Amino acid sequence: MTDRSRPAHAPEDHPALPSDKIGILLANLGTPDATDYWSMRRYLNEFLSDRRVIDLPRWKWQPILQLIVLTKRPFSSGAAYRSIWNTELDESPLLTITKAQTAKFAARMADRFGDRVMVDFCMRYGNPSTPAKLREMVEAGCHRILFFPLYPQYAGATTATANDQFFRALMAEPWQPASRTVPAYFDDPAYIDALARSIERAYAEIAGRPEILVCSYHGMPERYLTQGDPYYCQCQKTTRLLRERLGWDETEIISTFQSRFGREEWLKPYTVEEVARLARAGKKRIAVCAPAFSADCIETLEEINVEIRDAFLEAGGESFTYIPCLNDDDAHIDALAGIAARELGGWLD
Numbered sequence: 001m002t003d004r005s006r007p008a009h010a011p012e013d014h015p016a017l018p019s020d021k022i023g024i025l026l027a028n029l030g031t032p033d034a035t036d037y038w039s040m041r042r043y044l045n046e047f048l049s050d051r052r053v054i055d056l057p058r059w060k061w062q063p064i065l066q067l068i069v070l071t072k073r074p075f076s077s078g079a080a081y082r083s084i085w086n087t088e089l090d091e092s093p094l095l096t097i098t099k100a101q102t103a104k105f106a107a108r109m110a111d112r113f114g115d116r117v118m119v120d121f122c123m124r125y126g127n128p129s130t131p132a133k134l135r136e137m138v139e140a141g142c143h144r145i146l147f148f149p150l151y152p153q154y155a156g157a158t159t160a161t162a163n164d165q166f167f168r169a170l171m172a173e174p175w176q177p178a179s180r181t182v183p184a185y186f187d188d189p190a191y192i193d194a195l196a197r198s199i200e201r202a203y204a205e206i207a208g209r210p211e212i213l214v215c216s217y218h219g220m221p222e223r224y225l226t227q228g229d230p231y232y233c234q235c236q237k238t239t240r241l242l243r244e245r246l247g248w249d250e251t252e253i254i255s256t257f258q259s260r261f262g263r264e265e266w267l268k269p270y271t272v273e274e275v276a277r278l279a280r281a282g283k284k285r286i287a288v289c290a291p292a293f294s295a296d297c298i299e300t301l302e303e304i305n306v307e308i309r310d311a312f313l314e315a316g317g318e319s320f321t322y323i324p325c326l327n328d329d330d331a332h333i334d335a336l337a338g339i340a341a342r343e344l345g346g347w348l349d
Ligand SMILES: C=CC1=C(C)c2cc3[nH]c(cc4nc(cc5[nH]c(cc1n2)c(C)c5CCC(=O)O)C(CCC(=O)O)=C4C)c(C)c3C=C
Pocket: 029, 030, 031, 032, 052, 053, 054, 073, 077, 092, 094, 151, 155, 157, 158, 218, 219, 220, 221, 231, 259, 261, 292, 293, 296, 297, 298, 299
């Protein structure tokens, strides 16, 4: 319930106003509401019509998207989502994990700042939408909002488009809250430490140490890098900092890029080709982690843990360990809470 009261010294007939709060709105990519053809089509249409994701001119891309991609892909992607779906809650894993992260993060913020801070999450595509969640926060009396895209590495296709959607939603507010966005945290020591600890934990449980750790990042067209997107460089830096924190040498950890979409050249090496090459080069045991994803999703649970695993085993590999994303791991939530507290500087003093 929104806490409303008449401002001090205001006339008797002044409308009651909601209390002055600070909102922290966590944001992730989005996910379909269901796995049937139309739910998948609606989601993919919104996602793949975003010019931050596919930057081709509309006249060129929209006929290909509407007449070719969206007649086929909703079937194949729907089948992939069905294989990982959370049937108990009837939602995608990304949504289940984002809810768990938000609950833990909200508890951390309440411990630190009490009830002046309100925490919620939204998605860039699909539900819960960014405009709907911004409206709820404003309605609850948030006059300041910290918008927090949950992508460790900045990409135009993720961080910037999430921010764009938030700014568009702000345009519709008659009393616009003061707003800040949280920058990428690819080199944040607490995030690197949380990743390192998750890897140390996984390695301690594997019988026979993996010969190499593959850090598989979601890919993007190579052209975006040459046009100035820093994503590739931030991924490389995350891997280097992780290696230094683990105290490993360069032969024990590499960066690769997955999820190629379309015919253009994407960032290389491609994970699916690299794991097969490693197997053919005699590596029998590998581990794979996915530092660009704050939550496990179709790209990790299906693409890495099924397709990329198969590619390694078919090429002669013997042991493939997928190390889950940080999800609602305490060290991850502590890292996110530390970043948020820093970015709130001056608002709660
Ligand atoms: C983590 C960073 C991400 C970048 C960079 C990114 C770029 C990017 N993605 C596509 C196309 C697709 N991505 C899809 C799923 C997806 N992508 C990310 C993250 C990044 N994408 C996440 C977290 C997810 C999972 C969502 C979930 O519900 O689990 C998909 C949909 C899945 C499918 O149909 O296979 C597509 C398509 C492009 C073209 C792109 C380019 C910059």
